[in-house]
Amino acid sequence: MYTIQTQDLSKTYKNGVNALNNLNIQVKEGEVFSLLGPNGAGKSSLIKILTTQCLATKGKAFILDIDTQKNPDDVRPLISCVSQSISIDSHMSLKENFIFQARLYQLDNKTINQRMKLLIESFELSDYVKYPVSTYSGGIKRRLDIAMNMISFPKVLFLDEPTTGMDVQSRRAMWDMIQKIKETFRTTIFLTTHYLEEADILSDSICIIKDGKELIQASPYELKRLTGNSMIKIGLTDAKLLPSCCRYIESLKLCSSSYIRGESAFFVSDDSDSSFPLIIRALLDKPFYVKSADITSPSLEDVFIDLISKKEVKEDKKVC
């Protein structure tokens, strides 16, 4: 049994926007699952359907085998969702926020007090109890938001871009918090993020979606292997020539795909060792002045860009 599962899930809004298109994903119990995709890929629409905020146009979605469309009332006690914008009530104190959230889940006073104490300690919020919530920094508010959503001990916690807009230090504190939720509370975490490094570090499983359709679902390790064991990274003395350099190498069919990131061009090839001298020779024959050349291991970002830039993933590369 999967904790979360969708079957040919589609969502078309009234204005005709196709947010999800026959999406199929599976999330195992206790894992951190990251959903990656460019803006408008359908990440937030999927979270809304899974958290019973809206209905799908077609297909099915299950949380612990319960149909979210047919039985939303049975799903709600099992889940909690931390949305993109902070949802704490700034006019209430830290403890009042916990109590309010707990009472929404019909917890008794004894349980509320026990869990509140545990969560305040676990998420290092003790120093902030006596101060008004409205005076907290964005990072602490977000920490409270997540801690508060944990008071019902949900089976599944949805985190919709929880680190967007955070500084590096707060983001790393958030990563520790997510790890702690996974290890201490054994909660299944469904995460959407724009930070690929974050997904790489935290996730047991990653799904990349584009145009409402899953491109691939696999572990970070498997994803990196899919692009090939290595890539060719080229730097030119004149970075403006990188686009024409990519087009030239692709026209010679010396790589399967290429893209530019920063000051370098990356060439994906099934056999980088053999392609490397051929690419260098081809560039030297043309007026491209090579500043640096290297064979590197692909990062998750490389995989993401590679997959997103392709229109369709070849079936033989598909893991899920």
Added chain:
Amino acid sequence: MLNILYRNMKWRVQNPITIVITLIQPILWMVLYGTVGANSMHSTISNYNAFILPGIMVLVTFSACCSGGIINYIMKNNASFYRVLISPVKRVSVVSGQALETVILSFIEISVLMAVSLFFSVRVPSDPLSFLSMLIILFLTAFFLSCLTYTMSLLLPNEVVYETVMNAIVLPTFFLSSALFPSETLSKNLYIVIYLNPFSHVINILRKILMNEPFPAREFFSVSLLLLILCIITFSCALYRLKKETAK
């Protein structure tokens, strides 16, 4: 329900300006218009301030309930509205908690208004039956209006549109009622319009109670029944709209 009610009351206490602002306009009506009107109506109405007090009570209830809708937009903007929606709390509890907060606010503001009106020789009914009847009528009116404004806040896209629409409803409803002048003196067409306004009946019965007329039992029951029906309709509409929020 009490959980939602407590949260909204806490917000209200921390934002007392919302109480003051909604009180200012009705008190100004009471003090300024009441004094001016008393001079021109002294031949037909003995205590004009007592005459207009029921209308001002309805106006203050309207203002309090309108501000309840604004709270809903604030909760929507900071996402706590959606946190409540995906929790297992019953939708009936959400609507009831939301409505009762504005009912309580209405009663607080009506109490202040009555206290001010004591300076204008208005008497609070001493007869327990009349006093209780007045409370029942005011409760039903406030509950009906709070459900109506909550429904509107779920229907309309933002607080600016909401404010505009509510202003377009409140003032015509107030002026096209028996709040400021005796409806018997009006032309037939205007009288029909005022008669069709349910608030005219609310104002008339409150007026009879406040001016120590014999207790109008039959009228009390008919107006209570009318308000009860309106409460059920608007509560159902609010519930329907809230359920629609997760059925898009």
